[in-house]
Amino acid sequence: MDHKVSFTMDIFEQFDKKWALLTAGSMEKFNTMTVSWGGLGTLWGKPVATVYVRQSRYTHEFMDNGEYFTVSFYPESCRKILGVLGSKSGREMDKMKDSGLTPEKAGETVTFQEAEVTLVCRKLFRQTLDSANIPADIVNQYYEGQADHDMYIGEVVDILR
Template sequence: MTEITCEALNENAFQMIGKDWLLLTAKKDGKVNTMTASWGGVGVMWGKQVAFLFIRPQRYTKEFVDAAAEMSISVLPEAYRKELNYFGTVSGRDEDKIAKSGLGIAEENGVPYFADARLAFICKKLYAQPLEADCFIDKSNIERWYPGNDFHTMYVVEIEKVLTA
C-alpha cells in the first residue's frame, strides 16, 4: 500500500461510506476484530482531519475499539461484498470471522487493517460519547432506529495515515 495525504484522496464520502461500506478494525490483547459499518462521515474538527464512526453497544468490535488507542477503517473493492455482508452479520464472539473469511490482516505501526483493502485509514481515537435520547431533535429517529434504546456510541478519530492500493 502507498501512503497518500487526505487532500489527495479522490473519493465520494457518500459512496464510500453508505454504499461501499467500511470495516472498522481494532486490536485488544493481541486479538483482532472487525465489523462492517455504513454510518459515519469525514471532515475537519479541532484542526485535524477526522472520521466520525458509530458503533452500537452490543457489537463485539466495540470492546476492541474501546480498549485500543488506535484503529483502522478499511474500504474493500466491490468483489468483497460477500465478506462485507458476513462481517456485518456474524459476531467475533461466536467465531474467528477474520480467519474464516480468508482475508489477510496487515499492520501499520501495530494497527491492523485489511491487506485486500483498496483504502485503509489508520486512525487515533480522539473522542467517544454515547448518543442520548434527550439530544434528538427529530424524535422519529429514535422510533425508527432505536426501538430497543440501544443508542450508538459516536467516535471521532483522527486520520493519521491514508493508505491506497
Template sequence: MYRQIKHSEYSKEILEQLQRGAFLTVKSGDKVNTMTIGWGALSVIWGKPVFTVLVRKSRYTYEIIEESHEFTVSLPIKGQLKEALGFCGSKSGRNTDKFKECNLTLKDGQKVNVPVIDECDIQIECKIVYKQDMDENCLDADIKSRAYAKGDYHTIYYGEIVSIYIKE
C-alpha cells in the same frame, strides 16, 4: 504497494463506498475484530482530518475499541468483498473468526497498532481524539424510532486520521 494520499483526495469514493459497507477493525492485546459499518463521516474538526464511526455498546468491537483507543477503516472501493462485508456485518467476533471465515488478510497498520484488511483499496488509520455516548433526548424522533427501537444506542468515536493510503 500503497501510496499515501490526502484525506480529501478520494473523499467521494470513500463516502460512496461507506454507504455500501466498509470494515472497521480494532485491536487490543491479542484480540482483533472487524465489523461492517455503513455509517460514518469524513471531516475536518479541530484543524485535523477526522473519521467518525459509531459503535453500539452491545458489540464485541465496542469492548476492544474502548481498550485500544485506535481503529482502522478499510474500504474495498472496486466492488470486491461484498460477501465478506455481509458476513462481517451479521456475525459476532466473540465466537467467530471473521478473518478466517472470509479469507481476509491482516496487514500491520503503518502508524497505529491496529491492522488493516489488505484486500481493500483504501486504508484509513485513526487515533481516537474524542468519544461520546449518544443522548437519546437529543435525537430526532424519526431516527430514534427507526434506528433505536430497542434502545441500543451508539458511542460515537472521532478518530484523527494519522495515515491514509491507497493500493496501487
C-alpha cells in the same frame, strides 16, 4: 500524517452504499465489523474520521480499550464478505477464518491486504448518542429496543493504499 497524500472518493456513496470495515485491536487480538455510518472531515485542525458503534457490538470493547483503529474501504468484489462481517459476532465465532481477508499491521492496529484504502486513526473522542437529542422518527426506526451507539472520532494519522 503526510498531508501531501491525495485522497478523494464519494464519501456518501462509500459509507452508505459500499460500506467499510472498522477494525480495532492488535495483530494478536482484534475485531472488525462492517460500518455504513461514518464521515470524514476536519476537527481541531486535524483530518478526522467519525464512526458509530452500537454498545452491544464486540468491536465496541476494542474501540474503548485501544488508542488506534482503522477504517478501510474495499472493491465491490468484497461486498459479500463485508456482509458476513457485519452480521456475525466475533464473540461467538472466528469471523476471520472464513472471510478470505488477510490481516496486516497498520501502525498500532490492523487492516487487510485486500483494502483499496485504509485510514489509520488515533482515537480523539468518544461519546454516547443521547436519544433525547435525536428526532423521534429516527429513534423509532433505529433504536426501538436496541443498544445505543457511541460516536468515535479519530485523527487520520496515515492513509494506506
